[in-house]
Amino acid sequence: MQKSFTPGVTAPPIHAPVRWYLFQGDRLIVDERGGAPAIPTAKNVGDLGLTATQTQYLGVHHDVVATDCFSGLAPDDMALPPGYGAHDLRALFERFDDFEIGVAGRAKQIAHWTRDHQFCGRCGAATELVIGERARRCPACGLSSYPRIAPAIIVAVTRQTTEGARILLARNHRFPAGRYSVIAGFVEAGETLEECLRREVAEETGIQVTNIRYFGNQPWPFPNSLMIGFTAEYAGGEITLGDNEIADAQWFAPDALPLVPPKISIARKLIDDFVTRYTQSATALRTW
Template sequence: MIVPRPENAPDQVAIYMIVNGNKVLQSVPEDAANILPQLDSKAVASLWQHAAYRARIGTYQGTPVYLLDTDEPVELAGFESLPLRQLLHRVDSQLFALAGRACQVAYFIRTHLFCSQCGQGLEEVTDELAVYCRTCDYRTYPRISPCIIVAVYRGHGDSAEILLAHGVRHPEGLYSVLAGFVESGETLEQCLAREVFEETGVDVECIEYVMSQPWPFPHSLMMGFTARYRDGDVTPDGNEVLAANWFTFNALPKTPPPGTIAAQLIDAARTKCGC
């Protein structure tokens, strides 16, 4: 449960997600004992008072976790404001999810200052994460954008293959599974079939849900599937996907790092193919 704007900092040591834009304060040395700041009430007092927004956003292994959103980058010895993505390979999935939540909550508060219906100023709701317009009685909650992400496979055993693509936003040489946003009126399965066909020209069958993962760039919820190839020749659309091909599981190109839902779906497809 998210607790907006607690009045006082906790007495005990807590983990702080200190956010500025889409950057999170994290340790500079890769091997630091605490990758994120763990501070007591005395150490965090000044940051607490000057934060643009603060909230309790959960717990991690019994330790409370707080968001402090700041207008300027924070200077703290041994720490630096770095892109959220850099935490992916440094912390486990639970802690990364909390960091993602921190960025999403901060983004919501920063981008919802005025009512989208009448243009008047909004006020924060105190008992839940929402903003409210008194002029037109309109309440707004954080936006969550549903997306599908799917590992398409074919064959079995050593000859089994997975369909991977290099998208326009991917770093050079990186290939991943296919993904796309759900459109109005679509089921997840319809979205999956449409996205795969639009981006690669391939039809799929035997769609199976695997898992989900919040993806805070800036506010997506990724719902992961596997699907079996049915027919069609791989033809990248040239818009979202620049290149796509079938790869055997023992000769994969560079793929997303462990901890990402893409990496876990590749593993799920490998298991389904008996590799």
């Protein structure tokens, strides 16, 4: 059976154990007593030996059974019961599948939005949850706030050379040693996705692009991005690093790639797509 998730904002009457997505800061609490990490399940948080505040109903997780899900915040200094661990979601990439990372990412964004919008950003009064909506509202001035999502473009720029196809990859100073990725950047207020893409590629590498095509998208909860993926073709320019964030940028052949991001990321899917398109047999890429 295909796993799926049905979002919801109003909790139904709870008669069975639910899945608790509890965060200590950025770290998700998981039950590791069975070896592999699992989302703790219980009717009440207290049954787990944990405490949580600002709990939010998330919806229904459908696997072999349908299970209601809640997010919440656990105190940072709370000692975990034996066999439990707390991990950044990135540390769970290799241990949860894409679907489970997606649900955990939703939970994290809702938990953090709830935490960060307890007071009105306009007048400072305490906000209230809006019944039946994923929103908080200020009773004093009426300002509503919704979970904030930051759109970002991510693009695989390719070019044809006499030696074959090449992909433009760059190294951010913050990346793990040796790792390169495709170009990405946040959309600015008032900007179209295409304008953002042309600006980011030009700012980071000095390259102009054409033939922009939509590729796919991915919520990326670090902390609240929606990555919108494109492919584009080289139109002109020479690589010049105009942006302090970028340590290096180069054109890479499909059979001579550097270290690239993990499989779960849309960055990797863009790179894998390039490799598949331009090599006879896609070689296994090295991760990180």
